[in-house]
Amino acid sequence: MNASAIGDSIQWPNSTAGLIEYLSAQPLYPLCREQILNACQLIDRCHLRLHQAGIDDVLTSMCIKVTQHEETISENAMSAPPEYLARAVRQYGRCDLVTDDQAYAVYIMACAVKALEVLNDWMRDVERCALPKGISMSDLSRDVYCEYIESQVNEADRIDALELYVIYLEPITALPALRRDELRPLALSAIREATRRKAGIISGKDRVDEVSERDVALVEKARALKLEGMSRRYVTTEVHRWFKQQVAKPRKLRPEWIAFETDKALSRKRVDEILKQHNV
Secondary structure, eight states, X not given: OOOOBOTTSOBOOSSHHHHHHHHHTSTTGGGSHHHHHHHHHHHHHHHHHHHHTTOHHHHHHHHHHHHHTHHHHHHHHTTSOTTHHHHHHHHHHTOOOOOHHHHHHHHHHHHXXXXXXXXXXXXXXXHHHHSOTTOOGGXXXXXXXXXXXXXXXXXXXXXXXXXXXXXXXXXXXXXXXXXXXXXXXXXXXXXXXXXXXXXXXXXXXXXXXXXXXHHHHHHHHHHHHHHTTOOHXXXXXXXXXXXXXXXXSOGGGSOTTSOTTOOSOOOHHHHHHXXXXXXX
């Protein structure tokens, strides 16, 4: 399977050896090494199942398409009969050749890749914003550079990245079609490790678990839509669309609850998670 671009960062892996090599070269890799390796293990196990099926000639295109539509598939599969998942993978992947087990592997791989993208984006964002203008990595030794980048980590943002990583892996453990899949325990283990890592960040810092101003705004918008008579099934989509509009405004015209450094909206899945956390 040749590497093909997914999004703006992660490359679709032939195996994860090259992917790990790329990610491990980033200064913040040690802070999320276990999470990256766990996601890569899922990808490798999925790739092994698919390679044995002998469908390498259509696999790259199929996997990319399913990854692009992963959120839609997972949202619909949560309330659909178990047979929906494999059918949706074939539909969005535009390939009727795969068995149910192979379709599950494509979907699980898509979830793992999306989880990796979260960590990769977080590492790159921290590094991009950390150095003062006019200073490059070449001006510093590797050790000094890595130490400096790590000192600029915002722990709340790091926790958000770990939470979103877990959110992308959770469908592997929650969807009825995957309850007996041999890869489900690996996803469960990855989620437990990420959750423990998050708790380790929080402990000892007396961090108060408060709802951010951003979350308050999203929840209030959702409740207002429900009061206007909108069905709950459409509320998340409307709130997500509204949030994207607010983020897209010039900084001077944005609501005060949008952090100055915000340059892109949350995913629809993350918005839905916030609303569910507050029983909306």
